[in-house]
Amino acid sequence: MLRIEHLTKTYGDKKAVDDLTLHIAPGEIYGFIGHNGAGKTTTIKSCAGILPFDAGEIFVDGKSVKAEPLACKSVLAYLPDNPDLYEFLSGIQYLNFIADVFGVGQDERAARIRRLADSFELTGDLAQPVSAYSHGMKQKLAMISGFLHEPKLIIMDEPFVGLDPKASHLLKEMMREHCDRGGAIFFSTHVLEVAEKLCDKVAIIKEGRLITCGTMDEVKGDASLEDVFLELEDDHA
Amino acid sequence: MLKTLLKIQLASLKNQLTGGNRRKQKPSGGRMLGMIVLLAYAFGTFGFLFYTNFSTLAGPFHAAGVDWLYFSMAAIMCFGLMFIGSVFSAKAQLYEARDNDLLLSLPIRPRDILLSRLLLLWIITLFFGLLVAVPVLLAWQTAVGFAGAQLAIYLLLFAVLMPLLSLALSAFLGWLIHLATARVGKKSLVTVVLSLVFLGAYMYAVMQMNTFVQQLAQSPDGAARTLGAVAPVYAMGVAVAEARFDLLLLLAAGILALFAVMILLLARTFIKTATDRRSGAKKKYVERRTAALSPRRALLQREWRRFLASPGYILNCGLGSIFLLIAAVVLLIEQKKIAPLLQDETLGLLLPWLFILGLCFTAGMSMVTAASVSLEGKSLWVVRSLPLDTRDILRAKLRLHMQVALPPVLLCVLSAALILRPALPLLLCLLLIPLAFTVFTGLLGLAENLRHPTLDWINETQAVKSGVSILFTMLIAWGLMVLPVLAAVFLSSFVPMETIGLCFAALLALGCLLLYRWLMRGGAAVFEKL
Numbered sequence: 001m002l003r004i005e006h007l008t009k010t011y012g013d014k015k016a017v018d019d020l021t022l023h024i025a026p027g028e029i030y031g032f033i034g035h036n037g038a039g040k041t042t043t044i045k046s047c048a049g050i051l052p053f054d055a056g057e058i059f060v061d062g063k064s065v066k067a068e069p070l071a072c073k074s075v076l077a078y079l080p081d082n083p084d085l086y087e088f089l090s091g092i093q094y095l096n097f098i099a100d101v102f103g104v105g106q107d108e109r110a111a112r113i114r115r116l117a118d119s120f121e122l123t124g125d126l127a128q129p130v131s132a133y134s135h136g137m138k139q140k141l142a143m144i145s146g147f148l149h150e151p152k153l154i155i156m157d158e159p160f161v162g163l164d165p166k167a168s169h170l171l172k173e174m175m176r177e178h179c180d181r182g183g184a185i186f187f188s189t190h191v192l193e194v195a196e197k198l199c200d201k202v203a204i205i206k207e208g209r210l211i212t213c214g215t216m217d218e219v220k221g222d223a224s225l226e227d228v229f230l231e232l233e234d235d236h237a
Numbered sequence: 238m239l240k241t242l243l244k245i246q247l248a249s250l251k252n253q254l255t256g257g258n259r260r261k262q263k264p265s266g267g268r269m270l271g272m273i274v275l276l277a278y279a280f281g282t283f284g285f286l287f288y289t290n291f292s293t294l295a296g297p298f299h300a301a302g303v304d305w306l307y308f309s310m311a312a313i314m315c316f317g318l319m320f321i322g323s324v325f326s327a328k329a330q331l332y333e334a335r336d337n338d339l340l341l342s343l344p345i346r347p348r349d350i351l352l353s354r355l356l357l358l359w360i361i362t363l364f365f366g367l368l369v370a371v372p373v374l375l376a377w378q379t380a381v382g383f384a385g386a387q388l389a390i391y392l393l394l395f396a397v398l399m400p401l402l403s404l405a406l407s408a409f410l411g412w413l414i415h416l417a418t419a420r421v422g423k424k425s426l427v428t429v430v431l432s433l434v435f436l437g438a439y440m441y442a443v444m445q446m447n448t449f450v451q452q453l454a455q456s457p458d459g460a461a462r463t464l465g466a467v468a469p470v471y472a473m474g475v476a477v478a479e480a481r482f483d484l485l486l487l488l489a490a491g492i493l494a495l496f497a498v499m500i501l502l503l504a505r506t507f508i509k510t511a512t513d514r515r516s517g518a519k520k521k522y523v524e525r526r527t528a529a530l531s532p533r534r535a536l537l538q539r540e541w542r543r544f545l546a547s548p549g550y551i552l553n554c555g556l557g558s559i560f561l562l563i564a565a566v567v568l569l570i571e572q573k574k575i576a577p578l579l580q581d582e583t584l585g586l587l588l589p590w591l592f593i594l595g596l597c598f599t600a601g602m603s604m605v606t607a608a609s610v611s612l613e614g615k616s617l618w619v620v621r622s623l624p625l626d627t628r629d630i631l632r633a634k635l636r637l638h639m640q641v642a643l644p645p646v647l648l649c650v651l652s653a654a655l656i657l658r659p660a661l662p663l664l665l666c667l668l669l670i671p672l673a674f675t676v677f678t679g680l681l682g683l684a685e686n687l688r689h690p691t692l693d694w695i696n697e698t699q700a701v702k703s704g705v706s707i708l709f710t711m712l713i714a715w716g717l718m719v720l721p722v723l724a725a726v727f728l729s730s731f732v733p734m735e736t737i738g739l740c741f742a743a744l745l746a747l748g749c750l751l752l753y754r755w756l757m758r759g760g761a762a763v764f765e766k767l
Binding site: 048049050052070071073074078080082084085086087088089090091092093096097098099100101102103104105106109110114123124125126127128 | 528530532616618619621622
């Protein structure tokens with residue numbers, strides 16, 4: 001579903017991502033771990049077609065992000081770490097805008113918005129302007145917009161930060177269901193316990209370079225993911 | 238701490254003026270120079286306007302022994318411009334800045350946050366004030382000449398004390414407006430209406446100035462009494478005219494006391510005001526069947542909603558359209574007064590061209606596109622991550638400009654055509670020049686905003702008021718209007734005016750074509766790299 005091949009991105013003299021290769025198959029929840037400034041967000045933004053990169057290739061559902069950006073974006077949803085949404089719209093107006101862009105029909109969108117907003121307990125606030133939303137509510141709205149057009153691939157940057165425990169639990173369930181239906185999820189996180197329980201595969205990145213990747217068992221064996229992460233960080237210091 | 242906050246505010250102002258953004262940390266020397274030249278041009282244009290007006294007053298007032306009246310009138314004009322220029326910036330800068338929460342969470346006294354923001358406002362206020370104060374000074378120096386301590390008192394009063402007075406009152410009024418709009422649902426509408434009322438009042442005062450001068454010519458004592466009744470204004474005039482330090486000290490004490498009271502009041506209420514998020518009753522969501530739109534129509538709807546939700550955007554980038562709508566109605570109402578002017582041999586020939594010029598000048602104040610990229614701000618990721626053709630995003634911004642700016646222009650043209658009843662060539666000029674000019678302004682605004690985006694704004698005013706692209710677009714568009722005027726001056730003896738007009742329209746159309754081509758290729762590429 002998502003193939004990152006030898007991705008390299010530099011900012012001035014600094015290599016933010018250096019020759020990164022990762023493959024995420026349909027049905028997989030793929031966790032992306034690294035310290036602050038390791039290159040996670042740069043990689044994620046490159047995959048979402050927001051950030052141009054210097055070398056390598058990224059394929060979404062077999063299509064190149066460089067050559068066919070619109071085709072790639074039409075099958076993915078990107079959720080950033082800080083959901084700066086349109087504050088001049090109400091929640092429902094924002095969702096309708098997203099549905100219009102993805103060509104979701106009237107009846108489908110109404111049913112999906114109802115279901116998703118009810119799940120995230122945001123229905124009562126949909127008429128409010130986004131500017132009146134709290135950080136968590138904005139994040140929930142961003143989640144709903146992400147699932148609204150039923151993308152094949154969901155790319156998320158720190159999705160659990162700011163969510164309340166109930167919404168966090170709901171999101172984990174939705175992620176699992178999405179992948180069980182054949183979709184794929186690629187997300188970054190600092191919450192290693194969540195990654196350990198939720199992810200099918202995990203990749204650890206440091207200073208733009210991939211340290212290790214594979215299934216959870218391959219990466220951590222009998223140890224905890226936290227121990228492995230800290231050990232690998234020290235080894236590559 | 239105050240010093241640090243001041244540094245941040247000044248860095249923010251510099252960033253806005255030089256069009257710096259995340260990718261272009263340091264503005265180039267050329268860009269800085271261009272900015273200085275354009276600011277000088279703006280200063281020169283407005284300065285010339287005020288210089289011309291006041292140079293006709295200086296000599297006669299001095300001869301009539303009412304020097305104080307000259308400086309009193311200058312004080313009114315100066316204060317009016319400063320106040321109008323800063324009152325809505327005050328509201329946005331002080332209470333709606335995005336970093337208010339962050340700063341308030343730090344161990345910083347609210348008074349210091351307030352003072353640092355006021356400094357930025359003082360710079361804006363001073364800029365507006367100097368637009369009047371410098372030409373007034375030059376006009377007096379040329380016609381009469383400053384004597385003794387007059388100049389020192391004038392500078393202290395006009396460059397230091399008056400901006401403080403304006404700042405104190407605009408900050409106070411900004412506070413009142415913020416309180417008023419925080420409790421109503423239609424914030425945008427209320428703010429736009431209030432702004433137009435203030436602007437209308439200022440323009441009325443400016444228009445009354447001519448009446449006042451006429452009244453003065455007929456009855457100097459009566460007119461002087463009228464103005465003299467406003468004690469502070471009279472005192473300002475007398476302080477400069479008679480070089481009275483005692484009056485200056487009195488005024489300084491009054492203004493500083495007012496400023497101190499305002500600071501204390503605002504500092505005490507700052508936390509509550511800046512964190513007040515109430516906006517009327519919570520709207521209840523009722524599920525409705527919504528028509529699905531195509532992506533292009535959805536983008537246009539998004540642009541419209543952004544425009545209508547922001548009073549700052551409407552007032553700074555759509556003011557020309559509001560003026561033109563008013564002008565179209567006024568023209569129809571006053572057509573009986575205008576019709577006789579057309580019978581005059583010279584005026585009859587000149588009037589249609591003056592109208593076209595005025596129409597273009599006013600239409601040039603509508604430049605919706607010039608802030609439209611900057612307003613994407615930190616939400617830029619939304620459209621960048623969606624399956625949208627960048628050219629469609631840019632086209633939606635252009636369409637909004639056309640829909641906001643073109644109908645008022647057409648209405649004005651229609652009103653003028655009904656009054657002027659021009660022959661076909663003149664009618665074509667009347668129609669094509671303003672239309673081409675309006676389209677050109679929209680395209681130029683978008684191109685300029687792509688070249689000078691301000692995406693890291695803390696409050697929206699920075700994007701729609703202080704952005705370099707707004708200034709560049711307005712000055713370039715207005716500057717273009719010099720071309721047909723020059724052509725008319727030098728060529729009208731050999732070439733009919735209608736031919737010159739149609740050639741200018743064709744030139745604008747060519748400019749539109751070239752700009753559109755650039756926007757759809759280079760411009761789209763620039764947007765994708767923001």
